[in-house]
Amino acid sequence: ENEDEESADVSAITKVLEWNDAGEATVIEHITHIHHLTLSDRVGEYDNKCCDGCLLPISDSFYYCTQCDFFLHKVCVELPKVKQVWHHRCQSSLVLTSNELFRCVACGYWSKAFAYKCEECKKRTCLRCIIARTPGAHTCVGHKHPVFLYNEYRGGCVACGKNNIKGLLRCKDCDFSLDYKCFSLPITSQHKSDEHLLSLTYHDDNSYSESYFCDICEERRDPNLWFYHCATCDTSAHVKCVIGRHSFFKPGNIIEVRKDIHEHPLIVVKKIYYYPNCGKCGEPCFDLALECTGCNFIIHLACPR
Structure with a gap:
């Protein structure tokens, strides 16, 4: 088992301006933004927005700016300014950064979202991979059991089909493994091929083999691998065709x-x-x-x- 990581008790919230009766900070100042941020749970009103911290869709409680197009998941807001993590080989702490172009050392995606940066080697890890590498049980929407990180385990990913991957999130109850990239895939995503949001889908139950094609690249796809699907238009596409190489950039950056x-x-x-x-x-x-x-x-x- 991995030892628990320690996080320095330094909040990225610089000031709480208002609290609600449940003890939640409802209006805050945060080190990554110049304006006040307001807490909301009206997810349905912002289903086409993404979090500026992790660049995943708004799907849970979040903070938003009333003056500009800036959103943060509540869990991203509450991340500490400095983290000491077990999986980084340098002894230096990782510092929360924003508004910097970087390539994640774990998943390889380029991004301009939040990252934790090592002050010694200068390498950065995106928030999605920081969360995936946090010790303990993780909920996976594509699996009924929790998954745990096994950093030294080598095997295959059920989502993308790649084999001989070192470091996987695995289920203790069955033969289910995910790599960092697939664990952090957006539940929904947009693509110009369809006017609706595409939903991440975990198995194709369509019994007609001729339907197993990607509607974007028009190449065959494996029905046992994860893909994106629009139930309204019956559009199905490879994950790589929907996500692309630069999915973790926000227009306007x-x-x-x-x-x-x-x-x-x-x-x-x-x-x-x-x-x-x-x-x-x-x-x-x-x-x-x-x-x-x-x-x-x-x-x-x-x-x-």
């Missing part, structure tokens, strides 16, 4: 790039129907891209790296 690439800050935009050519490589900019609002310049999200 401002990215500073090297001056030799462009002199102005660039904004993350989502191109759906019009695909201008990248100013660096010349290829069309599909989906997320970086655009300058002051001049006619756009590049792929990956090109500045």
Whole structure:
């Protein structure tokens, strides 16, 4: 069993302005945002929004800003400013950071959400992987039993089908294992191929083998692997086709790039129907891209790296 990790008792909430009768902080100041944040449980009104901390959809109690488009899950707000974790090889504490472009050392996704940064090696871990690596039982929406992290276990992931993965979240009661990426997949996601939200689905019960195709790439898919589905339109798609390479960026994020690439800050935009050519490589900019609002310049999200 893994030893419990210790978190430094330093809250990222800098000030509580209002409390409710249940003892919850209803209006707060937080180190990651310049405006006050207000607690809400009206999840249904914001089902098209995502948390700026973990970039997963708003699906539970959350804080929101009344002055701008900023949301945080309650659990993300309550994370400490400094963490000491068992799974990081450096002895240095991890510090909560925001508004920095990084690639998660655990799952490999690029993001500009919150992260915990090691002050010694400078590597960052996204909140989704920090939560997945926290000792103890984890609830998985695609499985009836809790799962536990086995950092040294090597095996296959039931969601994506990849094998020989070291470090999996496993069920103690049955042969069920997930890697970090699949454990942290959004329950719902959007894609230009469908006007509705697509739901993460864990097994295809359709008995017609000819239906096992991805409606985005039109390639075959394994019905035993997880996929995204719209029940209204009967749209089904590979996880990788829906999530893509840059799913953990929020349109509107401002990215500073090297001056030799462009002199102005660039904004993350989502191109759906019009695909201008990248100013660096010349290829069309599909989906997320970086655009300058002051001049006619756009590049792929990956090109500045």
